[in-house]
Amino acid sequence: MTYNPLLGPIVALVGWSIVMLFWLAIARGPFLRGRTIPDGARGDDLERSNPGKHNWPAHNYQHLMEQPTLFYAIIFTLILMGFDAPINLWLAWAYVGFRIAHSLVQATINVVRVRFLLFLAATLCLFGLTTHAALGLLHS
């Protein structure tokens, strides 16, 4: 079965999000032992009672549920437009690479300046992909 190569970056980033889900569970799990959890409690409540860097993987998981939804949408748009030029494939893989680096920074050292630069770099890739989709629509 041949497939559009732009599907690869989507699968990679979805898979990476599940890695971060495990990371957040492993980081927060020890703080749940021996506690009674009230009905309706959420991750945010855990952060209030146990602030600290073990919440950083969870912050990043939340982040992965935000802007990457735009990435998935625009990649599907480009695929359905048939606009899988190599530049778009590079931008898509670069987006995934920057997001993984962003996760690693946020979950470990969490230096905001570095995190911000990686987020900015990823956003520039998304901006490029979105611009190409818009130009594709205008020129079709």
Place this chain on the structure above:
Amino acid sequence: MTDHPLLQPVVALLAWSMVMFVWMYATRLPAMARSGLDPKTKIGGMAKDLDSVLPEQVQWKAHNYNHLMEQPTLFYAVCLVLVLAGCGSPFALYAAWAYVALRVVHSLVQALSNRVLYRFAIFMLSSICLMVLIGFAICSVF
């Protein structure tokens, strides 16, 4: 491609999200009125500010709606990948429907009883379904 069976669970979970949307406002707006909050004069603020104002059972519906805007976005992405890659495995279809069913149960638990242990167990089961789908996607695409 347009009648690929994997599109059905995608549409089902989208529709369920709209059910939770209606449930959220059907409980939240009357609760806001009861608590004396007037949305007409309010400026700024975020929905989570209501956690400290409204009864928690009211906010549980909103918590679940917010939750449906999180991990299911991965589910939509991976299902659309499988559709576009032409995946015809019945096991992928079962996993997708199981994901939708578990998310509906997860919504009902969070909106009604909200016992965290049950909610967490259901979330983990649905995450396993998602991982199965990702496994199919990896096999299809790489």
